[in-house]
Each structure stands twice: as structure tokens, then as C-alpha cells.
Amino acid sequence: NNDHTVKCCKYPLQQRHQSCYPIQVPNDDPYYKFYPRKCMDFVRSTAGAKPNCPLGPRHQINVVSAFLDADIIYGRTLATSKRLRKFVGGKLRSTQTYRTIGLKDLLPYKTQNADNGCERTGHGSQSYCYDTGDDRSNVQIQLTVMHTVWLRHHNQIAEVLAEINPHWNDERIYQETRKIISAMIQHITYNEFLPIVVGRQAINKYGLNLAKYGYYHGYDSKINPGIPTLRQPFSLNHPGVLDSFLFGLINQPAYKVDSTMANEITNHLFQKPGEQFGLDLAAINILRGREMGVPGYNFMREYCGLPKLNHFNDLYGLVENTTIRRYMQLYEDVDDIDFWSIGVAEQPLPGAMVGPTFACIISEQFSQLRNGDRFWYENGNGLHKFSPEQLKEIRNVKLARILCEASDEMETIQIYPLLAAHPNSNPRVNCDDLPEMDLSSWRDSYLSYKK
Known part of the structure; x- marks a missing residue:
């Protein structure tokens, strides 16, 4: 709570x-x-103890799971997940404001601890933030939109599972739906998102290509998948607002990753009503890195197998010339440059959003997330594994189809919605022409029902 x-x-x-x-x-x-x-x-940050309590840089406490387990939707604690559940038909709670005019449900209102994670317009206000598994869901409207998409998709899948398995109770429907949603997020992240961020070269180098057939056998119990250190609410509670933001997300080009940041986050971050300024995210990012002992840029280059820089002139060709001149004014030595500052300023790799150092760090982390997760959706060991038929359906999942099914009135979308539409490489298609996930592979046989 900001007040405390x-x-x-x-x-x-x-x-x-x-x-x-x-x-x-x-x-x-x-x-x-x-x-x-x-x-x-x-x-x-609140300090967290390392094993055997050695001396060294301060480590913070991470209260969220490192795994891609959809905890942003379902919450990181049992108490949160229970609060978000409807406990009927395996569904999540929702707001049914516009069902009567044919629109889909919205996120539930946050009525408990209503001011935790957002700021409402005055004490006792009847406007509420939305309640989700992630406290940050009300910080930015695009996050709120995607939380709404996954809420709707969860409930859509739960309805189908309940229909094809009428003998399943609420708990089984909920857990199986959550397992499917988690697998979808893992698949979309590695299949559609990561190649755009780090580029195909890094995907191949760090073994991030997903298996096309059968099970994946890369799990290693010795790998630590943990991620090391290196609020005014906006309402969707108007008819058609969610689709408008979805159209914006898939049609408006994003700015490239570079050393510039919008004034809204360098001068007005978390600015309160009536005030003239807020916080500076760039300054906070740099100082947070120093506080946690994140190594400098030159150290990280060597870690990633890149040539070490001996002086500022070695930066030419890696970042823009104006940025180099600023570094010369601010830092005494090239070894002093903060990692985050120049990481976002690196010239991107071919077909990527980030440069070689960020691509290295991001790719290495996602490799560990996959190989260190025994519940990874492609894994073939354990009772939790998907059947080959189920795995085939998950591999056919596309973000475009999910957005279509979660929207109220969307009729067309580009095949890869994280990329701009193009008549040849990424054409817009009718939503009905996109492959639909067949959940019949999750139908229990009559024999298993009798048991």
C-alpha cells in the first residue's frame, strides 16, 4: 500500500x-x-539470505515464481488462488456486467484491500481496481487487457471440459484448465515471443527451439531455474473498450528498444493526482542494479563471450555515437558503465529487438526456465505429463486464435499478432480460419469413468 x-x-x-x-x-x-x-x-529492497550467508552484494527477496506457471493469472499463494476462484465448474470469478448485451465477462473487482496495488479517486470511492493474480495488473491498461483475455480463455476451456467430462468435479476441472493455460503460455512465449525479442540466431545458439514431435527430454534436476539479480485504475467497464485496446495492441507498432524513454516514465511514473511530477524509472533501474551488485557492461560482455572493451572508442558501432559521447562525459572508465543503461542502447541483432548482451542474458535465463522445470509442458516424465494427442493440440495453439476467442467482436487478425500485419509475411485472416484447439483429447473414456 502506497500509504505505508x-x-x-x-x-x-x-x-x-x-x-x-x-x-x-x-x-x-x-x-x-x-x-x-x-x-x-x-x-x-528487503534483503534475502543466500545459502551459507556469504559476504557479498545484497540479494533481494523474490516473492513470485520464476517458472512460467501462469501464476500471474492464478496468484502465487493458495489464498490468492482461492480468492480468484468461483468454485463452480472450475471457473474463475468474473464481472458479468454486459452479458445481457452479448459481451463477455470482465475481471472481478478488487473489493478486499481495494487500495493495495492501485490508487482510486478518493477515499471510499465506488470505483474499483480489478482483482487478479498479479498486483501489477492495474498499473498499465495493456496488462489489464491481457489478464482479461486469459480469464475469459480459462472459463471457456473450463466450460468445454465440464461438458465432455460431466463426472469431473470443480477441483479437477479447475486444475486441468490451469495446467492447459500454463502450457499455452509456455508455448506462445517460446514459439512467438522470444524469437522476436532475441532473434533466431540466439534461439538456435541457446537451444530454445521447441520440439515439433514427441516429448522433450532436456529436464535436468541440477539446473536452478531461479531468476538472479543481474496506480490509478483505468476502467474497462464500458462496452467495447477491451476490443479497442486489443485492436491497438495488434495494430500499433511498438517503439524500438533503445536508450530513449518516454517522459511518462522518466518524469511522471506513479504520479499522484494534483502533483507535478512522479518518479524516474531509468534512474531507479540504474540505482537498483548498483544496489544489488549487478556487474558492469564490460563484465557482462566477457561473460557472454564477447570481446572486452578497452576504451570508449570500442563502443563505436555497438551503440549510437551520441550515446558514446554521453558515456564519456558521465563515466571515468568504460568498465564503469552500468549494464542496464547500455544494454537497452545496444544495436539490435538481426531480426531481434535487443543487442548481443541482452540477447545472451535473456536466452540463457529462458533456457534454464525450460530445462529446470520438471512440470514443463513438453516433458514426458511423471504423472503430470500430457498425452501425445494433447501435446499435439497444445503445439497448434496460436496467440491469434486466443485473442479472437477472448474478444467481443474481433473478426480478423494477423497470424502472428506480436508482429505488424503484412500482406505477404503476416497476412490478416478471418478468426474462423485459425486452427481451434480440440479438447476432445481430454475426454475420459467410459472405462475410466466407471472406475
Whole structure:
């Protein structure tokens, strides 16, 4: 809750909380020089103990699962997952505001701890944020849209499973639906999303290609899949609003990954009503990396097998010339450059959104997420595995079909919605022409029903 966060700048140095590490704003800041702001709140992360408690950089506590297990939809705790469930037919709770005019359900309202994770317009307001498995779902409207998409898809699958298996109870329908949704997210992430971010070259180098047939046997129990350190609500509660944002997500080109950031997140992040400025995400990212002991850019280049930089001139060709000149003004040595700062500024690899160092770190992490997850959807070991027929259906899943089924009125979409439509390489097609997942492979036989 924002009302209970540690405040640093409002107190003298001797009275500040021990976790305070505020950012000092220079007098010549291009934005804040027009305002009486000389300090920006920054609170160190809660420290987490490492095995055997060795000395070294501080490690934070990660309260979310590293696995791609759809916990953003279902919650990371049993209490959250129970709060989000309807406990009827394996479904999740939803808001049924516009069913009478033929529109699909929306996310449930967050009525318990209503101000936790968002800021409503005044105390006791009757406007509510949405309740999901992730506290960040109300921070950005696009996140809210995708949470709504997966809520709707969960309930659609649950309905079909209940229909083909009338003897299943609520718990079994819910757990099997959750398992299917998790597999879908894993498949779409590796099949449609990662190739765009890191490029096909990194996909091949780090073994991120998904198996086309049979089971995947890359699970290794010795691999640690953990991820190391290296709110005003907007309402969808109007007819047609969700589809409008979906159309925007699939049709409007995204800005490229580079060293520039929008003013909304460098000067107005989490800005409260009536105030003239908020926080600076770029400054926070850099300081958070320093707080956690994230190595510099040169160290990470060597880690990824790239040539070490000896001086600033070695940066030419890797980042834009204007960025190099700024680094020369800000840093004494090329070894001092913060990893995040230059990571987003690297020239992207062919067919990728990021440069070689970020591609290395991202690809390595996703390789560990796959090979260190014994519940990975392609795995053929254990009682949790999908049957070959079920696995075939999951491999046919496309994000485009899911968006079509979750929308209210969408009729056409490009085959790969994470890429811009193109008449030849990525044409728009009718939603009905996209392959539909056949859930008949999840039908219990009469013999298993009798048992």
C-alpha cells in the first residue's frame, strides 16, 4: 500500500529509515530544474539470505515464481488462488456486467484491500481496481487487457471440459484448465515471443527451439531455474473498450528498444493526482542494479563471450555515437558503465529487438526456465505429463486464435499478432480460419469413468 511505504526525502538524514537510499536530483536536471525537487525517494529492497550467508552484494527477496506457471493469472499463494476462484465448474470469478448485451465477462473487482496495488479517486470511492493474480495488473491498461483475455480463455476451456467430462468435479476441472493455460503460455512465449525479442540466431545458439514431435527430454534436476539479480485504475467497464485496446495492441507498432524513454516514465511514473511530477524509472533501474551488485557492461560482455572493451572508442558501432559521447562525459572508465543503461542502447541483432548482451542474458535465463522445470509442458516424465494427442493440440495453439476467442467482436487478425500485419509475411485472416484447439483429447473414456 502506497500509504505505508517508507518515505526518505521528507526527513533529515539522521531521521531516515535505514533502508533509505534516495536519489539526489542535480540542479541542472533538464526537467526537475523547473521544480523545487532535489531528492527522489528510493528504498532498498528487503534483503534475502543466500545459502551459507556469504559476504557479498545484497540479494533481494523474490516473492513470485520464476517458472512460467501462469501464476500471474492464478496468484502465487493458495489464498490468492482461492480468492480468484468461483468454485463452480472450475471457473474463475468474473464481472458479468454486459452479458445481457452479448459481451463477455470482465475481471472481478478488487473489493478486499481495494487500495493495495492501485490508487482510486478518493477515499471510499465506488470505483474499483480489478482483482487478479498479479498486483501489477492495474498499473498499465495493456496488462489489464491481457489478464482479461486469459480469464475469459480459462472459463471457456473450463466450460468445454465440464461438458465432455460431466463426472469431473470443480477441483479437477479447475486444475486441468490451469495446467492447459500454463502450457499455452509456455508455448506462445517460446514459439512467438522470444524469437522476436532475441532473434533466431540466439534461439538456435541457446537451444530454445521447441520440439515439433514427441516429448522433450532436456529436464535436468541440477539446473536452478531461479531468476538472479543481474496506480490509478483505468476502467474497462464500458462496452467495447477491451476490443479497442486489443485492436491497438495488434495494430500499433511498438517503439524500438533503445536508450530513449518516454517522459511518462522518466518524469511522471506513479504520479499522484494534483502533483507535478512522479518518479524516474531509468534512474531507479540504474540505482537498483548498483544496489544489488549487478556487474558492469564490460563484465557482462566477457561473460557472454564477447570481446572486452578497452576504451570508449570500442563502443563505436555497438551503440549510437551520441550515446558514446554521453558515456564519456558521465563515466571515468568504460568498465564503469552500468549494464542496464547500455544494454537497452545496444544495436539490435538481426531480426531481434535487443543487442548481443541482452540477447545472451535473456536466452540463457529462458533456457534454464525450460530445462529446470520438471512440470514443463513438453516433458514426458511423471504423472503430470500430457498425452501425445494433447501435446499435439497444445503445439497448434496460436496467440491469434486466443485473442479472437477472448474478444467481443474481433473478426480478423494477423497470424502472428506480436508482429505488424503484412500482406505477404503476416497476412490478416478471418478468426474462423485459425486452427481451434480440440479438447476432445481430454475426454475420459467410459472405462475410466466407471472406475
